[in-house]
Amino acid sequence: MLSKVLIGRYIPGDSVIHALDPRSKILLTVLFMVIVFLANSWATYITLILFVLIVTKVAGLSIRFLFDGLKLILVLFIFTFLMHVFLTKGGTVLVDGGFFTIESEGIITGIFITLRLTLLVVVTTILTLTTSPIELTHGLERMFQPLKRIGFPVSEVAMMMSISLRFIPTLMDETEKIIKAQSARGSSFRMGGLKERFQALLSIFIPLFVSAFKRAEELAVAMDVRGYNVKGKRTSYRLLEWKSSDTIAIIIMILLAALLFGLRAIGL
Amino acid sequence: MIKINQLMSIYNHKTPFEFKALHDVNTTFEPNKIHGIIGHTGSGKSTFIQHLNALLLPSSGEVIIGDTIINKKTKAKVFHKIRRSIGMVFQFPENQLFEETVMKDVMFGPLNIGIDEETARKNAEKYLTLLGIDESEYEASPFELSGGQMRKVAIAGILSMDQDTIIFDEPTAGLDPKSHIEVMDLIYNLNREHGKTIILVSHNMDDCYQYTDTIKIFSHGEIVSEGDTVDILQDEALLTSMNLELPKVARLTKDLKARGFNPNPPPRSTDEFISMYDMWRSSHAE
Incomplete structure (x- = not known):
């Protein structure tokens, strides 16, 4: 889907x-x-x-x-x-x-x-x-x-954007996996009353947030270890x-x- | 009895991302046995097991579970029935924990499939105990537990739905050695003492050799070989051709054959091997 x-x-x-x-x-x-x-x-x-x-x-x-x-x-x-x-x-x-x-x-x-x-x-x-x-x-x-001149953090925003874009497919895969795991536990947001459906949504969102935060933390540490520095001058491999x-x-x-x-x- | 006829599975049909994950899989799973499924990453085994409890529907062909047939046109209503007879423990099942307390999380599955509150609690207690989770932890948050404990709580969450057949996808991946043995022993007991049919997907040849009754080897979306574990996992030529290794115990037994150590039936675990070897040595010394 x-x-x-x-x-x-x-x-x-x-x-x-x-x-x-x-x-x-x-x-x-x-x-x-x-x-x-x-x-x-x-x-x-x-x-x-x-x-x-x-x-x-x-x-x-x-x-x-x-x-x-x-x-x-x-x-x-x-x-x-x-x-x-x-x-x-x-x-x-x-x-x-x-x-x-x-x-x-x-x-x-x-x-x-x-x-x-x-x-x-x-x-x-x-x-x-x-x-x-x-x-x-x-x-x-x-x-x-050019926006850099007026103090807008262009590189940082670009880095944030590329990280978010990079993780869209990962999070989608993750969501699909969690939906499957919860479906196997009989959870379904297509059937049942309002309470059951809400519960089913929670059963997907909570694990998703937990894993997203875990990933973010791991990525932050990995970037730190490789010496990422906001103030550093960054060059690009692809011109x-x-x-x-x-x-x-x-x-x-x-x-x-x-x-x-x-x-x-x-x-x- | 689970029977699979000409199962074919295609991902992203008719898009640039189209991928044929399974073609023409035919096999059966006899009840009350431990069935091992092995194969390299991308061989189609994960896709295959998802067909067994209707998380994926066949592109063509069918999966027959008892008297229920799953094919391309199966409706969502039938899913509940299937999930009441087949349980699925995914890889890293601890990622599915979400409730405030261990007890609530374990009871989530059984309540979903219509088991009443009292029985659900009883099941939860039974399987939590079986997995060695102490009563004092029932009201703790599952996120406060250690990795191994979380895995066990998540497994209990599936088992408490009390299905006849349980699928385990790499249940020991990333576990410490102690938890590894505990989980494998639990799976073995579920079959031998509680009469459950087990389908175990594993990369670990030693576990497969020690714990399973039958083996199916997947490669490129097909079952390339299947049969009794002892026959398949001792067949060095077959395993080598599949780029798989002989289980360590099987390798040792084979190497010692030249010296006259040829027990029948052959040892399947390290412990068995040691005691058989000791016996053989002492009888030889005389």
Whole structure:
């Protein structure tokens, strides 16, 4: 069940997208998120969808697999869609159920907003699927380097981030193990009354916290032993290098934005 | 009787992480015996045992426990029934402790599967005593105990559910030598004195040789060899081909064969070996 969670997962590969500098990938993602908000019509949304599909293909990810990962947040999508269907008014009345009406504007806005959410989630998923967590934090660390001047602890925050990212899969494995161990003891949070379900949750969270604290302590000691020092000047094994492909990618993204502005201008 | 037919198990089916952990496993576990399962890390043994109490469902094939069949379509309702007949002690079971007191933690399992409070307490006391946990510790927090004690409390937590079959996954991993022997002796007694069927997953060839009745060897998601412990664990050619070692006692007995030491049945534990060897020596001296 937990293994289906795609957010934060990384699939190693050798595509052009994988090879991009993490900084440019972060920048591209942010740019795309802004561009998504430019879309306001069928033509603009279809352009963006096509773009995302092409990127997915280039990155060597299977579209079906990407959508499988989206299933988890399906509830959110359905909820947003229904909110708009029932609450946005305008256009022709399609259904008149007495105390509520469904109007054409509502359905169209519902679809658009859901598409917008999907695009946002998919593009960030592509970012994490093609960039290893280490690269990602490394990229962020470099991007926020200027903040150091005003005393913001960039390196420490980056270290904290990479440690948390590093332990997400470990904690997930741990959670799965504990859930299994407690299931074998007949515990179930899908059956029984409220009290039993609460008890079942406790039986998972307490051991999880105990082991997380134990791990944190062990890691802290291990880092101490290897001489980790907050004040120390840290160098990096992997150096980030801005390549021409990164520049090209940024240009493509700007062209996409221009295309969207164009489509809007001619009223499509 | 537990019967496994053409069991296949695939993780993360149809994703880039797809992994076939078991293919075509067929075997049976006879009741009232101690069954050993050995194999290298990643051979599929952990996946296999999780199928035995429906923590994992088969991708295809079936597991038959008594008159219950577990296959791809088994519903959650059946799980309770299965967990009432098969208990599972995971690796490092002390990681599952969570209650305020030892007693409450041990009673968690039995109460979950519908055993009444009084019987649950009786079971808890019975197995805590069997594991050598003193009455004065019943109201202590399980997190205040030593590692070995915690392991024993956790094991008692499973045993008090009183199933007929208990699966132990590496029950002695990380234990001190004294606790190691205590836990292995307990497992042996559960079978010999309390009539439980035991399935023991272990890396420890010596434990397997000393305590089990049958052995199944897993490799690359399949059972490559199975049979009586004495037959399998004395078969040096087979074990070598599996990259496994002969149990120490079996090795010594084999080495001494050339000198005429050939007891039948062969010794299975160090103690047995020493007493048999002593007997053989003194009879030879005469």
